[in-house]
Amino acid sequence: KEESTLSITVVGASGDLAKKKIFPALFALFYEDWLPENFTVFGYARTKMNDEELRNMISGTLTCRVNQRFSTLPDLSFPIPHDLNADTREHLQGKLPHTAKPSYLKNFELLIEAAGKVSNRLFYLSIPPNIFVDVVRSVGLRASSLNGWTRVIVEKPFGRDSESSGELTRCLKQYLTEDQIFRIDHYLGKELVENLSVLRFSNLVFEPLWSRDYIRSVQLIFSEDFGTEGRGGYFDNYGIIRDIMQNHLLQILALFAMETPVSLDAEDVRNEKSLRSMKPLKLGDVIVGQYKGHSKSGRSYPAYTDDPTVPKGSLTPTFAAAALFINNARWDGVPFLMKAGKALHTRRAEVRVQFRHVPGNLYKRNFGTDLDMATNELVLRVQPDEAIYLRINNKVPGLGMRLDRSNLNLLYSARYPREIPDAYERLLLDAMAGERRLFIRSDELDAAWALFTPMLKELEEKKIAPELYPHGSRGPVGAHYLAAKYNVRWGDLG
Numbered sequence: 001k002e003e004s005t006l007s008i009t010v011v012g013a014s015g016d017l018a019k020k021k022i023f024p025a026l027f028a029l030f031y032e033d034w035l036p037e038n039f040t041v042f043g044y045a046r047t048k049m050n051d052e053e054l055r056n057m058i059s060g061t062l063t064c065r066v067n068q069r070f071s072t073l074p075d076l077s078f079p080i081p082h083d084l085n086a087d088t089r090e091h092l093q094g095k096l097p098h099t100a101k102p103s104y105l106k107n108f109e110l111l112i113e114a115a116g117k118v119s120n121r122l123f124y125l126s127i128p129p130n131i132f133v134d135v136v137r138s139v140g141l142r143a144s145s146l147n148g149w150t151r152v153i154v155e156k157p158f159g160r161d162s163e164s165s166g167e168l169t170r171c172l173k174q175y176l177t178e179d180q181i182f183r184i185d186h187y188l189g190k191e192l193v194e195n196l197s198v199l200r201f202s203n204l205v206f207e208p209l210w211s212r213d214y215i216r217s218v219q220l221i222f223s224e225d226f227g228t229e230g231r232g233g234y235f236d237n238y239g240i241i242r243d244i245m246q247n248h249l250l251q252i253l254a255l256f257a258m259e260t261p262v263s264l265d266a267e268d269v270r271n272e273k274s275l276r277s278m279k280p281l282k283l284g285d286v287i288v289g290q291y292k293g294h295s296k297s298g299r300s301y302p303a304y305t306d307d308p309t310v311p312k313g314s315l316t317p318t319f320a321a322a323a324l325f326i327n328n329a330r331w332d333g334v335p336f337l338m339k340a341g342k343a344l345h346t347r348r349a350e351v352r353v354q355f356r357h358v359p360g361n362l363y364k365r366n367f368g369t370d371l372d373m374a375t376n377e378l379v380l381r382v383q384p385d386e387a388i389y390l391r392i393n394n395k396v397p398g399l400g401m402r403l404d405r406s407n408l409n410l411l412y413s414a415r416y417p418r419e420i421p422d423a424y425e426r427l428l429l430d431a432m433a434g435e436r437r438l439f440i441r442s443d444e445l446d447a448a449w450a451l452f453t454p455m456l457k458e459l460e461e462k463k464i465a466p467e468l469y470p471h472g473s474r475g476p477v478g479a480h481y482l483a484a485k486y487n488v489r490w491g492d493l494g
């Protein structure tokens with residue numbers, strides 16, 4: 001725990017992310033005594049609010065790991081937003097729209113000034129791209145003359161292709177050093193994702209198997225059982241490939257497939273993450289879908305294009321499946337299948353590792369013609385109900401010789417009764433400690449875009465129509481054909 005003073009400034013404080021994730025995470029850290037003695041939280045938002053309104057908005061969503069929900073702020077001195085004097089306070093309710101640029105920037109600079117009075121400053125930028133440059137410039141220019149450290153957490157979208165991402169990077173680097181920039185991908189802060197390396201590198205039963213010799217396919221699956229409700233405006237500009245695959249799923253893949261790092265230091269780990277050895281995605285290895293309206297048990301579920309913020313006839317994918325390959329000796333020929341979708345039948349994120357057949361399996365005939373059913377599968381269920389399980393073949397007890405597949409199951413809720421911290425808690429704490437291992441380095445970001453940009457361009461230029469799937473279904477059948485092309489099946493479908 002650092003003794004010095006710290007200010008945390010959330011820019012975009014009235015946004016969804018701030019409300020649902022950033023403030024609750026800060027509160028949980030505070031509640032569990034992870035924050036320095038002297039810290040102040042500032043909020044800056046485009047929605048006009050006074051102190052009390054902002055406090056009320058935040059306190060309504062403050063939950064912490066002890067599972068309490070506070071309807072009003074608890075009697076703990078959580079210094080939610082600012083402690084400025086009455087004169088400046090009025091200015092700080094300024095709006096953020098870029099048309100009002102000079103005045104909002106002036107107000108923002110006042111806030112930076114206040115934040116600058118303490119020894120260390122963390123800025124969390126959860127803002128749209130059109131105001132990004134101005135905000136970064138203000139922070140960067142002021143930071144260079146302050147003592148202590150200034151760090152800036154930036155949230156995606158980091159552009160929408162190689163070019164726009166490159167521009168953002170150039171802007172960031174003009175005003176901040178790479179050391180000050182913390183590009184967040186909250187999936188890297190999830191407990192099971194953090195455990196991936198532990199599982200692999202500290203277990204002899206897994207480590208030697210981590211290659212094409214034993215692994216037949218790796219599947220990264222993300223599904224949500226709700227649509228883009230309320231976020232259509234943002235989403236339509238990006239689509240599921242940019243929203244989930246190019247960052248969250250790709251980061252898990254890169255961690256999964258990396259070579260053994262020299263140490264657990266941030267640079268060593270990030271040097272080994274395997275993004276640079278991946279082949280750019282081909283359009284033929286991608287299928288896209290979009291949800292359509294559906295009614296079930298007297299309830300009707302809207303189509304993606306029913307959202308008033310989504311342009312009619314939008315071709316933006318809300319579902320995609322893709323096959324990626326890694327160009328190195330360890331993974332040559334192994335398909336890494338990704339699948340991500342909104343408005344599917346369930347909410348789930350998992351990594352499924354499908355192993356090869358046992359050569360000359362003695363029990364082959366006990367599986368009939370479907371020997372595929374006899375391969376082992378290791379599953380990391382990232383959420384919900386965090387678990388790690390291994391599907392093995394087992395003899396069904398009895399006098400006959402019948403085999404079935406059973407799970408060796410490590411269910412976190414049974415093994416570890418303590419609640420699992422939210423990803424944002426871990427990442428905020430890391431940023432405060434200057435630990436960069438779970439943040440995206442600029443070369444990683446470039447590599448990630450290089451993998452997806454040519455395919456995205458082609459997809460959009462050719463105006464490929466997404467395959468429609470009913471809201472609440474298992475997604476388009478095209479995903480099965482994609483897996484079948486590589487001779488595998490999606491593990492989550494049985």
Ligand code: BG6
Pocket residue numbers: 186224243349
């Ligand atoms: C965000 C995406 O990055 O991750 C959202 O923009 C998505 O579309 C969210 O809903 C999922 O995060 P989690 O932690 O709820 O799985």
